[in-house]
Amino acid sequence: xxxxxxxxxxxxxxxxxxxxxxxxxxxxxxxxxxxxxxxxxxxxxxxxxxxxxxxxxxxxxxxxxxxxxxxxxxxxxxxxxxxxxxxxxxxxxxxxxxxxxxxxxxxxxxxxxxxxxxxxxxxxxxxxxxxxxxxxxxxxxxxxxxxxxxxxxxxxxxxxxxxxxxxxxxxxxxxxxxxxxxxxxxxxxxxxxxxxxxxxxxxxxxxxxxxxxxxxxxxxxxxxxxxxxxxxxxxxxxxxxxxxxxxxxxxxxxxxxxxxxxxxxxxxxxxxxxxxxxxxxxxxxxxxxxxxxxxxxxxxxxxxxxxxxxxxxxxxxxxxxxxxxxxxx
Amino acid sequence: xxxxxxxxxxxxxxxxxxxxxxxxxxxxxxxxxxxxxxxxxxxxxxxxxxxxxxxxxxxxxxxxxxxxxxxxxxxxxxxxxxxxxxxxxxxxxxxxxxxxxxxxxxxxxxxxxxxxxxxxxxxxxxxxxxxxxxxxxxxxxxxxxxxxxxxxxxxxxxxxxxxxxxxxxxxxxxxxxxxxxxxxxxxxxxxxxxxxxxxxxxxxxxxxxxxxxxxxxxxxxxxxxxxxxxxxxxxxxxxxxxxxxxxxxxxxxxxxxxxxxxxxxxxxxxxxxxxxxxxxxxxxxxxxxxxxxxxxxxxxxxxxxxxxxxxxxxxxxxxxxxxxxxxxx
DNA sequence: ATGAAAGCGCTAACAT
DNA sequence: ATGTTAGCGCTTTCAT
Numbered sequence: 160x161x162x163x164x165x166x167x168x169x170x171x172x173x174x175x176x177x178x179x180x181x182x183x184x185x186x187x188x189x190x191x192x193x194x195x196x197x198x199x200x201x202x203x204x205x206x207x208x209x210x211x212x213x214x215x216x217x218x219x220x221x222x223x224x225x226x227x228x229x230x231x232x233x234x235x236x237x238x239x240x241x242x243x244x245x246x247x248x249x250x251x252x253x254x255x256x257x258x259x260x261x262x263x264x265x266x267x268x269x270x271x272x273x274x275x276x277x278x279x280x281x282x283x284x285x286x287x288x289x290x291x292x293x294x295x296x297x298x299x300x301x302x303x304x305x306x307x308x309x310x311x312x313x314x315x316x317x318x319x320x321x322x323x324x325x326x327x328x329x330x331x332x333x334x335x336x337x338x339x340x341x342x343x344x345x346x347x348x349x350x351x352x353x354x355x356x357x358x359x360x361x362x363x364x365x366x367x368x369x370x371x372x373x374x375x376x377x378x379x380x381x382x383x384x385x386x387x388x389x390x391x392x393x394x395x396x397x398x399x400x401x402x403x404x405x406x407x408x409x410x411x412x413x414x415x416x417x418x419x420x421x422x423x424x425x426x427x428x429x430x431x432x433x434x435x436x437x438x439x440x441x442x443x444x445x446x447x448x449x450x451x452x453x454x455x456x457x458x459x460x461x462x463x464x465x466x467x468x469x470x471x472x473x474x475x476x477x478x479x480x481x482x483x484x485x486x487x488x
Numbered sequence: 489x490x491x492x493x494x495x496x497x498x499x500x501x502x503x504x505x506x507x508x509x510x511x512x513x514x515x516x517x518x519x520x521x522x523x524x525x526x527x528x529x530x531x532x533x534x535x536x537x538x539x540x541x542x543x544x545x546x547x548x549x550x551x552x553x554x555x556x557x558x559x560x561x562x563x564x565x566x567x568x569x570x571x572x573x574x575x576x577x578x579x580x581x582x583x584x585x586x587x588x589x590x591x592x593x594x595x596x597x598x599x600x601x602x603x604x605x606x607x608x609x610x611x612x613x614x615x616x617x618x619x620x621x622x623x624x625x626x627x628x629x630x631x632x633x634x635x636x637x638x639x640x641x642x643x644x645x646x647x648x649x650x651x652x653x654x655x656x657x658x659x660x661x662x663x664x665x666x667x668x669x670x671x672x673x674x675x676x677x678x679x680x681x682x683x684x685x686x687x688x689x690x691x692x693x694x695x696x697x698x699x700x701x702x703x704x705x706x707x708x709x710x711x712x713x714x715x716x717x718x719x720x721x722x723x724x725x726x727x728x729x730x731x732x733x734x735x736x737x738x739x740x741x742x743x744x745x746x747x748x749x750x751x752x753x754x755x756x757x758x759x760x761x762x763x764x765x766x767x768x769x770x771x772x773x774x775x776x777x778x779x780x781x782x783x784x785x786x787x788x789x790x791x792x793x794x795x796x797x798x799x800x801x802x803x804x805x806x807x808x809x810x811x812x813x814x815x816x817x
Numbered sequence: 818a819t820g821a822a823a824g825c826g827c828t829a830a831c832a833t
Numbered sequence: 834a835t836g837t838t839a840g841c842g843c844t845t846t847c848a849t
C-alpha cells in the first residue's frame with residue numbers, strides 16, 4: 160500500500176496539515192526542526208502524493224487527453240511523442256483515444272475523457288466542427304493540431320501548417336518540372352474546406368491548366384486510396400504528374416504505378432505530404448513536403464498546459480513546412 | 489461545471505445515496521416512481537459520474553499505464569492501438585509513457601503512473617529486470633509485451649512471440665537459400681539473454697557454420713544500427729546473407745548496401761523481423777517475420793484488465809509469428 | 818508554529 | 834424505501 164499523509168503524520172507525531180505543508184513547500188511557518196524531521200521521513204518512506212485525491216480536491220488532474228484518428232497511422236506517433244515529451248516536463252499525463260474519424264467514437268471519447276476530469280484536450284485531424292460544441296466539450300480548453308487554416312475561431316488553440324500552401328508548392332513544382340497532366344489524390348473527410356485540394360486547384364489555375372475531375376480522386380488518407388486512385392484515374396487519363404494528400408496515399412500510388420510498369424519519375428512525377436519516416440526508403444525515394452509533426456505536438460501541449468496552469472491565452476500558430484526533394488518528383 | 493450527485497439529489501428532492509443507487513443500478517429497493525424520476529433527471533441533465541471521485545473512493549481508477557521506449561518507433565503504435573481498443577471495451581483509459589529505454593525515465597514513469605493510481609501497467613521491451621522490483625512496482629499488476637521467452641517468472645503476465653524461433657527460422661531460410669556467410673545485426677539492450685542472437689547462433693551451429701564475431705554487430709533497434717552494422721561488417725568480411733533483429737535495422741542495412749552498389753537479393757539476402765507496415769514498400773520488399781503487434785497489445789490489455797476487474801490470474805501466452813516471404817531474401 | 822475541520826464527489830454500510 | 838454517515842487522501846482556511 161502507498162503511504163498517506165495521515166500515516167506520515169502519525170509517524171512524525173504531527174498533524175496531517177503540517178506534513179502536507181512541508182511536502183508542498185508551504186512551510187514558511189514550520190519550525191526548522193519539524194520541517195527537517197518530516198522531510199527525512201518523507202524521503203525515507205518513499206512517499207508519493209496521491210494525484211487522484213489531489214485532483215479531486217483541486218479540480219485539476221494534471222492530465223490531458225489526446226484525441227486522434229488512429230495512432231497506428233504513421234503521421235500521428237510523432238505528434239503523440241511531442242505531446243508526451245512536453246507534457247512530462249510539466250508533470251502532466253496524457254491519455255490517448257483513437258476515434259477512426261468516427262463521430263460516435265469521437266463523442267464517447269470526449270465524454271469519457273471528461274469523466275476522467277482531464278484538464279484539457281488536444282485534437283488532431285478532427286473534421287467535424289460539431290465536436291467543439293459547448294455541449295460536448297464543456298469548459299475544457301482544447302487545442303487542435305493539423306487542421307489546416309481555420310477561420311471561425313472559437314476559443315480554441317490551433318497549431319497547424321499551411322497545407323494549402325504546401326500542396327500549392329508541390330503542384331507548382333510538378334508544373335515547373337514540365338508535367339502537363341497532374342492528378343490529385345487525397346482524402347475527403349467531413350464537409351469542411353479541403354485546403355489541400357484548394358492548393359492544387361490554385362496552382363493549376365494560376366498556370367492556366369484546366370482542372371479535370373477525371374484526374375481527381377478523394378477517399379481517405381491511406382495507401383488503399385492511393386492505389387485505387389491510380390487505377391481509377393489511369394483507366395481514363397494519361398497523366399504525368401501526381402500530387403498526393405499525404406505520404407500514405409503516395410505510397411499506395413507508387414505501388415499501383417510500379418505494378419503497372421510505370422517509371423517514376425520518368426513517366427510520372429509524384430509528390431507527397433508529411434514526410435513520414437519511411438518516405439525516404441520508398442522506391443523511388445519520395446519527394447514530399449515535411450510537416451514538423453513532433454514540433455506540432457510539442458507546441459500544442461505547451462500552449463494547452465500553459466493555459467491550464469498559468470491561464471496564458473490560447474492562440475493560433477502556423478509552423479513551417481519544408482519541401483524535401485528526393486527522386487520521385 | 490459538471491453536475492454532481494448532490495445537485496441531482498437536490499433537484500429530485502431525494503438524498504445523494506438514492507441517486508447514487510439508481511445511477512449505479514443498485515436500485516432494487518427504490519420505488520418505481522423515484523427511480524423513474526431520477527432516471528429522467530439523470531438523462532436530461534447529461535450527468536457524467538466523476539471518475540476521479542469514484543476512483544478515490546474505490547481505490548480503482550479504471551486506467552492503465554503503457555510504458556514503452558518510443559511511440560514513434562513504428563513497431564509500437566500497433567501495440568498501442570491494440571491496447572487502447574481493448575481497454576476501451578472495458579471502460580479503461582490508457583496513459584502512455586515514453587522511456588527511450590532510459591532507466592531514469594523508466595523509473596520516473598512508473599512512479600508517476602503510480603501516483604496517478606493506475607490499476608495496472610503494460611510494459612514493452614523493457615530489458616531491465618530491476619524495473620520489476622517490489623520497490624518500484626508495488627502491488628500493481630503488470631503484463632509485459634514482447635520480451636521474448638522469459639524464465640524467471642515473477643507474478644507478471646506475459647505476451648510474447650518466440651523471437652528466438654523466428655530468428656532461427658530466418659537464419660535457416662538464408663542457409664537453405666544457399667547463403668554461406670550470414671551476418672547478424674541487432675540490438676544490445678540490457679544484460680538479459682539475447683534470444684534473437686541465440687536463434688541465429690542455434691541455426692548456424694546446427695548447420696555446422698562457424699559463428700564469426702566479425703559478422704555480428706549489435707547496437708540498437710534502429711536504422712542507424714543497420715547502416716553502421718553493414719559498414720563495419722563489410723569492411724572486414726564478404727557476406728552474402730544478413731539477419732536483422734528488426735525491420736528498422738534491415739531498413740538501414742538495405743540503405744547502406746544499396747549505396748554500396750550491392751544487389752539484393754542477388755549479392756546478399758536479407759531477412760528482418762516485425763513486418764512493420766512499410767516493410768513491403770522497401771526496395772526490394774523485405775522478407776521478414778511478422779509479429780502480431782496489434783494482437784499482442786489486445787491480449788495484454790485483456791489479460792491485465794480481467795485480472796484487475798475479476799481477479800483472473802495473469803499468465804504467459806505465446807503468439808505465433810509468421811514468415812512473410814518477399815523479395816529481399 | 819501547529820492543528821482542527823470542512824469539503825472535493827463518490828460509495829456503502831448501516832440506520833430508520 | 835430512503836437517508837445518514839463515515840471516509841477515500843488531500844488542501845486550505847481558520848483557530849489556537
